[in-house]
Amino acid sequence: MAEQPMTRNFEIGGAPHVPPQTTVAKVMLQVLLALVPGVLAYTWFFGPGILVQIGLASVFALAFEYLMLRLRGRPLKPFINDYSAVVTAVLFALCIPPLAPWWVSCIAMLFGIGFAKHLYGGLGQNVFNPAMVAYVVVLISFPQAMTSWLPPTALAEHSLGLADTLATIFTGRVPLEGGWDAITQATPLDLLKTGVETGRMVPEIRNSPIFGDFGGRGWEWIANWFALGGCFLLYRRVISWQVPVAVIGSVLLLSLPFWLADPDSNPFPLQHVFSGGIVLAAFFIATDPVSGCVSDRGRLIFGAGVAIITLVIRRWGGYPDGVAFAVLLMNMAAPLIDRYTRPRMYGE
Amino acid sequence: MTPSPIDEAAHEAGKRIHHFHGGLRLRHNKKISCRDPVERPPLPDLLIVPLLQQAGDIAEALVHTGDRVLKGQPIGQCQPCAAIHSPVSGTVEAIEDRPMSHPSGQSGPCVIIRPDGREEWFKLNPVDDWQTAGADELITQIQRCGIAGLGGAVFPTHTKMRDGRDRHIHTLILNGVECEPYISCDEMLMREQPGKIILGARILRRVLGAERVLIAIEDQMGAVQKALIGCAEFAQSKNISVIKVPTIYPEGGERQLIQVLTGLEVPAGGRPSDLGLVCQNVATAAAVAEAVTQGTPLIERYVTVTGNGISHPRNFLALFGTPISHLVACCGGYNDDVARLVIGGPMMGYPLDTDSAPVVKASNCVLALSRQDIAEPQVEMPCIRCGECARVCPAMLLPQQLQLQIRNGLWKPAQEYGLSACIECGCCDLVCPSHIPLVDWFRYGKGELRKRALENAATELARKRFEEREERLLRLKQERAEKMTRRKQVLKDKTTQQDRIQAAIRRAENKVAQKPDGQDGGTADDT
Numbered sequence: 021m022a023e024q025p026m027t028r029n030f031e032i033g034g035a036p037h038v039p040p041q042t043t044v045a046k047v048m049l050q051v052l053l054a055l056v057p058g059v060l061a062y063t064w065f066f067g068p069g070i071l072v073q074i075g076l077a078s079v080f081a082l083a084f085e086y087l088m089l090r091l092r093g094r095p096l097k098p099f100i101n102d103y104s105a106v107v108t109a110v111l112f113a114l115c116i117p118p119l120a121p122w123w124v125s126c127i128a129m130l131f132g133i134g135f136a137k138h139l140y141g142g143l144g145q146n147v148f149n150p151a152m153v154a155y156v157v158v159l160i161s162f163p164q165a166m167t168s169w170l171p172p173t174a175l176a177e178h179s180l181g182l183a184d185t186l187a188t189i190f191t192g193r194v195p196l197e198g199g200w201d202a203i204t205q206a207t208p209l210d211l212l213k214t215g216v217e218t219g220r221m222v223p224e225i226r227n228s229p230i231f232g233d234f235g236g237r238g239w240e241w242i243a244n245w246f247a248l249g250g251c252f253l254l255y256r257r258v259i260s261w262q263v264p265v266a267v268i269g270s271v272l273l274l275s276l277p278f279w280l281a282d283p284d285s286n287p288f289p290l291q292h293v294f295s296g297g298i299v300l301a302a303f304f305i306a307t308d309p310v311s312g313c314v315s316d317r318g319r320l321i322f323g324a325g326v327a328i329i330t331l332v333i334r335r336w337g338g339y340p341d342g343v344a345f346a347v348l349l350m351n352m353a354a355p356l357i358d359r360y361t362r363p364r365m366y367g368e
Numbered sequence: 369m370t371p372s373p374i375d376e377a378a379h380e381a382g383k384r385i386h387h388f389h390g391g392l393r394l395r396h397n398k399k400i401s402c403r404d405p406v407e408r409p410p411l412p413d414l415l416i417v418p419l420l421q422q423a424g425d426i427a428e429a430l431v432h433t434g435d436r437v438l439k440g441q442p443i444g445q446c447q448p449c450a451a452i453h454s455p456v457s458g459t460v461e462a463i464e465d466r467p468m469s470h471p472s473g474q475s476g477p478c479v480i481i482r483p484d485g486r487e488e489w490f491k492l493n494p495v496d497d498w499q500t501a502g503a504d505e506l507i508t509q510i511q512r513c514g515i516a517g518l519g520g521a522v523f524p525t526h527t528k529m530r531d532g533r534d535r536h537i538h539t540l541i542l543n544g545v546e547c548e549p550y551i552s553c554d555e556m557l558m559r560e561q562p563g564k565i566i567l568g569a570r571i572l573r574r575v576l577g578a579e580r581v582l583i584a585i586e587d588q589m590g591a592v593q594k595a596l597i598g599c600a601e602f603a604q605s606k607n608i609s610v611i612k613v614p615t616i617y618p619e620g621g622e623r624q625l626i627q628v629l630t631g632l633e634v635p636a637g638g639r640p641s642d643l644g645l646v647c648q649n650v651a652t653a654a655a656v657a658e659a660v661t662q663g664t665p666l667i668e669r670y671v672t673v674t675g676n677g678i679s680h681p682r683n684f685l686a687l688f689g690t691p692i693s694h695l696v697a698c699c700g701g702y703n704d705d706v707a708r709l710v711i712g713g714p715m716m717g718y719p720l721d722t723d724s725a726p727v728v729k730a731s732n733c734v735l736a737l738s739r740q741d742i743a744e745p746q747v748e749m750p751c752i753r754c755g756e757c758a759r760v761c762p763a764m765l766l767p768q769q770l771q772l773q774i775r776n777g778l779w780k781p782a783q784e785y786g787l788s789a790c791i792e793c794g795c796c797d798l799v800c801p802s803h804i805p806l807v808d809w810f811r812y813g814k815g816e817l818r819k820r821a822l823e824n825a826a827t828e829l830a831r832k833r834f835e836e837r838e839e840r841l842l843r844l845k846q847e848r849a850e851k852m853t854r855r856k857q858v859l860k861d862k863t864t865q866q867d868r869i870q871a872a873i874r875r876a877e878n879k880v881a882q883k884p885d886g887q888d889g890g891t892a893d894d895t
Contacts, residue, residue, distance in 0.1 A: 036715045040798060041798055043749075
């Protein structure tokens with residue numbers, strides 16, 4: 021032991037002196053991981069188109085992310101590597117028809133990433149969910165391209181392989197006799213809406229082979245796998261339970277009285293849940309922390325709001341599904357909800 | 369009078385274990401420093417006793433360079449804080465600025481003492497019989513011996529006890545919950561000196577007039593409970609219970625511990641004494657026992673020297689002023705990969721830039737971390753509002769929104785978001801995926817609020833002075849004006865009086881003129 025120990029100097033750094041538990045990139049990666057089962061199911065039921073769309077949207081998303089970061093003079097590396105643009109791209113791709121032409125993704129990502137995200141200040145600053153802005157822009161602008169949906173491969177007379185899918189997406193022409201008409205078909209929600217509007221009864225409409233046990237054939241299974249991924253996110257505490265419970269619970273609760281009162285012109289509650297984008301939105305879109313609410317009570321209100329607006333649009337609106345509009349409308353309300361649902365502080 | 373439900377719950381303290389909001393389960397890392405019994409390290413060559421042991425107040429030195437001091441002799445005093453005593457007998461070599469183990473990282477005035485190794489004690493004045501002594505006598509003894517909260521906050525114990533004596537306190541809580549990883553000094557103290565803690569608890573209970581003592585320990589501190597209970601039974605002292613609480617960070621925080629024991633929250637802006645509770649650290653209780661029964665001032669404490677950067681981690685009973693480098697050398701020195709030196713735990717501790725800084729009253733732990741233990745400097749990303757910070761916040765704040773207010777300089781909203789309620793535990797920092805230095809922002813915000821409060825007070829004073837001056841000037845002016853009118857009046861009165869005199873003279877003259885010879889007859893008006 022030294023009689024006069026030498027003193028030593030150290031570099032200082034702020035507390036806590038422990039590595040952080042997580043990063044934005046890890047959060048986003050977990051979201052992407054949680055989407056994998058649903059995407060695989062989607063591919064299984066509707067062919068490889070979705071994979072092409074995810075690839076396309078991701079490329080455009082990253083390209084616009086890069087461009088906007090350059091224009092805004094922001095550091096590239098941390099923001100390109102945070103995977104947030106990829107999450108936006110994948111969620112958008114899951115909303116559009118699998119054979120949508122390539123330029124749909126391009127325009128959508130320009131608006132989603134370029135406008136909704138970066139013009140509002142980039143990651144963490146966007147008021148609106150970028151994927152939903154992207155989807156709504158192309159949904160309103162290109163109704164033709166956005167309504168050419170495929171039936172599940174099991175029901176299709178002609179199903180497209182990867183090469184044909186690529187050809188269709190990049191040329192806009194279906195390399196089959198009969199063109200688009202030979203392969204596209206109305207979605208279950210389209211069928212339901214036009215059916216009810218033309219005076220047919222729901223049980224009668226549901227006789228179409230395109231319906232499964234609850235929602236559309238295929239779609240309901242995809243929804244199940246998305247829910248499974250969502251449970252993974254809940255388990256990993258990437259999302260909180262309030263939003264999914266509020267969305268799905270409100271859909272069930274609110275559609276129940278309509279169905280009980282008039283089961284002929286209203287679909288039953290589970291059909292609502294398993295049709296369209298409800299499950300995906302409940303776990304992956306309405307749970308977006310940036311554009312959603314922060315407090316627990318606020319998240320319950322936010323989720324319920326998404327459910328109510330979706331049901332209103334489905335029942336009385338002009339679109340067969342209204343999840344995207346519902347999310348955007350609730351995004352607008354989120355700051356106000358947060359303001360009025362501030363939790364109590366310790367000792368207050 | 370029926371007791372309110374809050375009173376009832378406070379009286380039920382310790383009967384049930386409650387939960388506090390948020391918090392984190394962290395790896396304990398305590399065992400590595402608990403293997404060896406606690407020893408006093410050999411005397412260092414020089415002791416450096418900072419005159420600033422507590423936030424804000426620098427003590428006034430009572431000795432001069434060249435003075436001989438005795439062990440336990442007062443060397444520093446300051447009114448609001450606890451007194452400072454010489455830890456050894458020896459000579460004062462200098463009183464100069466040195467690095468002083470303070471969160472600010474600044475140097476400050478320190479008394480440098482060269483020990484003579486004779487360990488001659490200053491005359492000690494123990495209390496004769498604490499069981500019959502009055503509360504005031506005991507509090508004075510605690511103050512004279514410089515006892516301060518040894519949990520890390522170094523709040524003067526006599527102030528807390530005086531406040532407690534004046535309120536109706538029913539329960540004394542002794543905090544043996546360290547909860548920050550690595551720190552084991554309180555556990556070692558409870559293992560080795562349970563009798564002293566129980567004695568201190570009884571003395572403090574007497575000062576407060578409290579009925580009960582609860583000693584809270586972590587659920588993973590095995591033999592400690594038995595030792596403490598055994599001592600309480602030996603002392604035939606009733607109403608002392610030892611309660612194990614789950615080890616969740618930051619349970620050692622006073623407000624969190626009270627919530628766990630009672631289910632109640634200390635009111636915002638209030639103190640535990642509002643609930644009839646007083647909280648003291650177990651080491652403080654042991655120091656009180658020594659101060660009262662032996663008259664020993666606070667000159668040493670248990671210090672954990674630990675971390676992956678230390679070759680043989682252990683606990684010491686170290687004199688204040690012992691350089692940290694000396695303690696580390698007694699532990700076999702640093703490991704090669706040591707990267708950061710921290711005083712306190714990994715969550716709330718502050719870094720030191722040199723190990724020449726000394727052990728002070730607040731130093732519970734010297735933590736040397738290796739490169740792997742600490743984070744690489746992280747790029748700060750924007751907040752994605754994930755809300756994890758709010759989920760773990762034991763003060764139930766919304767750290768991300770609070771941080772935003774501070775960043776934008778919105779001080780009033782920052783206060784509304786509970787800035788002053790933040791206990792700086794660092795939970796939010798640890799879970800933030802964007803690596804925002806939230807606690808740094810909160811510290812900055814608190815400092816800014818304090819600064820603004822001072823500025824406001826100064827402006828208020830200046831405004832008041834200005835207003836008073838204006839008022840005074842106005843009053844003077846009015847007074848002058850009044851005086852003037854009064855003078856004028858007087859003058860006027862005087863002139864009229866003179867007129868009257870003149871008139872009278874004239875009348876008299878007239879009269880004289882009207883006398884028979886009547887030569888000088890005039891026509892003077894009769895006014």
